[in-house]
Amino acid sequence: MKLWFERNHRDYPWCHTKDPYEILIAEFLLQQTHVRKVEEAYLSLLSDFPTAKELAEASESKLIDLISPIGLIYRAKRMKSTANQVFLNYGGKIPDTFEDLIKLPGVGNYIANAVLCYGYYQNRVPIDTNVIRLFMRYFNLSSEKPRPRTDEVLAEQIRDRYTFDFDYRIANWAVLDFAGLVCTMIKPQCPLNEHCSYYNKKILIHKE
DNA sequence: TTCCTGACCC
DNA sequence: GGGTCGGGAA
Numbered sequence: 001m002k003l004w005f006e007r008n009h010r011d012y013p014w015c016h017t018k019d020p021y022e023i024l025i026a027e028f029l030l031q032q033t034h035v036r037k038v039e040e041a042y043l044s045l046l047s048d049f050p051t052a053k054e055l056a057e058a059s060e061s062k063l064i065d066l067i068s069p070i071g072l073i074y075r076a077k078r079m080k081s082t083a084n085q086v087f088l089n090y091g092g093k094i095p096d097t098f099e100d101l102i103k104l105p106g107v108g109n110y111i112a113n114a115v116l117c118y119g120y121y122q123n124r125v126p127i128d129t130n131v132i133r134l135f136m137r138y139f140n141l142s143s144e145k146p147r148p149r150t151d152e153v154l155a156e157q158i159r160d161r162y163t164f165d166f167d168y169r170i171a172n173w174a175v176l177d178f179a180g181l182v183c184t185m186i187k188p189q190c191p192l193n194e195h196c197s198y199y200n201k202k203i204l205i206h207k208e
Numbered sequence: 209t210t211c212c213t214g215a216c217c218c
Numbered sequence: 219g220g221g222t223c224g225g226g227a228a
Contacts (some may be wrong), residue, residue, distance in 0.1 A: 031214040034227070038213090071212095071224035078215085108215045128213045146219065149214080176213060185211070186228080 002166055004191075005174035008181065010035075013043060015173060020094035020119030021052050027111040028079055029070065035180065037070050052092050055083035078106030096120045114172075123168045127155050130179035135161060137183060137198030 012035070014026035025045060029038045045066050049055040063076040082104040086094055094115060095101050101112035113126040125131070132148050135141055135158045145151040164171035182190050193199040 027213075030212090032212055032223085033214095033225090034212050037226070069225070071226075072214090073225095074216095074223065106215065110214060114213080126213075129211095130213060150219085180213080 001164070001174050001178065002170070004178065005170065009173060009177050010181070012039065014118075018119060018121075020096070020115055022046060023115050023119040024082075024094055024107075024111070025079070027114045028075055028106060029067070031075075031111070032072065033070050041066055041070050049083075052083045052086045052094065055080060056087045058083075075106060081105045082107065094119065117168055117172055121169065125159050125162050125168075126172060127158060128176075130176055130183075131158065133185065134175060134179040134183045138192070138196050140197035140201070 012026075014023060017023065026038070026042055029041055029045070045063075048062070048066070049058050058080060060076060060080060063080060064073055067073055067076045085104055086092060090100070095104075096116070096119075098112050098116060101107050101115055102109065107115075110126050110128055113124040116122040117124040117126060127149070129149065132154070136143070136148065136154075139157075139161055141154060141157055143151040143154045145154075148154055162171070182188060190196060190199065
């Protein structure tokens, strides 16, 4: 996986920062949004509002203009509100604990873990739709719940199998990229085929 | 039409 | 547990 990442990984601006504020912005913009479209919004937003303080003082209409091309406009209000709380309650510093992070408006389980991992180098696993799809397929995991995202049992099974011996920042990006580029939702073309229980199951069904 | 590095509401 | 936000690409 590490080798695959070194050869094939995608290069996004937020992969080059360890500033928790910039990470937070990226994760905010990325939710339920195609990665390709986020890059421009991310850069212009950081260019206009380089710190939490400036975002807290930003005009809401300006924020909406920046976010409207990628949808989910309510994120503008949440981001501004979060910046305000960061400024008021934490002296402008993004919190470094899970408990404090999820108190912020618009920050849930995934974004909190992402900030802790990418911004504070903690060995966290932000579990999103990509990670779930990849691990459910490869390890033949299943979930009782209609929404695997909310399945804490499944999350634990994924973390158990998340045994990378290198930087978790790299590992998470690698998993994300691999799921996004190779283990895709529709017609995946995967080099790990024979190792993957999902592929083997499909072959089996095909033969019958 | 479905889906996208989710979070929030009921 | 399920609905909803949302523009854009496949």
